[in-house]
Amino acid sequence: MLKQRIITALVLLAVLLPAVFVANPWPFALLTLLLIAAAGWEWAKLNAAAASPSWLPGVFGVAVASACGITLLGHGLQAPPDWCWWLAGVVWVAGGSYALRGGPKAWPHAPTGLRLALGALVLFAAWLAMAQAKAMGTNFLLSIFCLVWMADVAAYFGGRTFGRRKLAPSISPGKSWEGVWSGMLGVLLLALLWVHGLEAHFSFDSPSLFMLLKRQGLIVSLLGLLLLSAMSVVGDLFESLIKRAVGAKDSSQLLPGHGGVLDRVDALLPVFPLALALSSL
Template identity: 80%
Template sequence: MLKQRIITALVLLAVLLPAVFAASSWPFAVLTLILIAAAGWEWARLNARAGESRLLPLVFGGAVAAACAATLAGLGLEPPPIWCWWLASSIWVLGGAFALRGGPTAWPHASHALRLVLGALALWAAWMAMVQAKAIGINFLLSVFCLVWMADVAAYFGGRSFGRRKLAPSISPGKSWEGVWSGMIGVLILAFVWVHVIEVQFTVDSPSLYQLLARQGWVVSLLSLLVLSAMSVVGDLFESLIKRAVGAKDSSRLLPGHGGVLDRVDALLPVFPLAMALSSLSLIIT
């Protein structure tokens, strides 16, 4: 299993890194469009009705990718209206809280059409936000990715070391409140190092998310980082809720040793639109 995970990770990095560091945003947009199509297929499989044709998840994944591509064709690399980011973030905050409160037993009782629409909107918003983040700059894009990764890694080690109080035992028994706090502390440390070391010692092509938040003052920056860290947990728990509702261990087996695409991007789904919403305020101020 470990060998599989390492090989898959190396292959993904070999494909992803050239697209991330390409001068143009188009290679990254195309590559992530393929990943979003796969995530759409997984979402439809997880939310399939009994006896449903196996072709429908493929159609759904293709439809999500087509909607993303149509948006890109219409807007190019121009950002959508700022209210789109705030609307997507609001849906995540309110809808995520509602879904997590209901737990795995309530999710299957939601309308099938509603579940598919929510999945399509979440994937579309996250993809658009990632493409726009790349258009802002590599430094900005990486700062958002690293926020999610730091929150996850710090929460894992903090939870193993100090975890006592379960966060959501019916959804993800391994997660604890201590892990959440550890993830938040890790993100705050990362932001400080990024602004005061990385962006000082190295030449970067754009301001990071942390730099843009810092322009609004330390109170707003602190609160924003805590909220972003919390939403990464919400994204992770939300996918775990869906898998537990249908008795699935992974969203698919597309990535040997890692599960599916959704298993790797679940925490990114709410964070990227919210990061774009919060940073847009700094860009306006600037």
């Protein structure tokens, strides 16, 4: 299993890193279209009714990616109005909280059409935000990725070391409140190192998310970072809720040793639109 995980990770890095670091934002936008198509397929497999035809997940994945592609062809990488990011953020904060409160037992009772429509909206907004983040600059894009990864890694080790109080035992028994606080602390430390270490001594193609928040003042910066850290947890829990509702361990086996695409990007889905919303300040 470990060998399989390492090989898959190396292949993904070999494909993703050139698209991330090349100056032209189009390769990254096109590559992420494939990821969104795969994520859409997984979403439909997890959320379609038992009586749904077998071709539905594939059609759904292609439809979501096609909507993204049409937007790309029609508008290029032109930034959408700021209210789009704020709307997506409100949907995530309100809808995510509502879904998590209902838990795995309530999710299957939502109409199939509603669950599929929500998935299409979530995936479209995340792809649009990722493509726009890359258009704004590699440093900006990487700062969002690293924020989510730091929140996840710090939460994992903090939870294993200090975890006592369960965060959501019916959804993800391994997560604890201490892990959440550790993740937030890790993000704050990362922001300090990025702004006062990296960006203070090196030149980049764009300001990072951390720098943009810093320019809004200490209070806005702290609240923004804490919100994004919290929403990365919401994205993770939301996908866990869906899997637990249908008794699935992974969203798929598309990535050997790692599960599915949704398993790898769940925490990114709410963070990217919200990061764009906060950066618009």
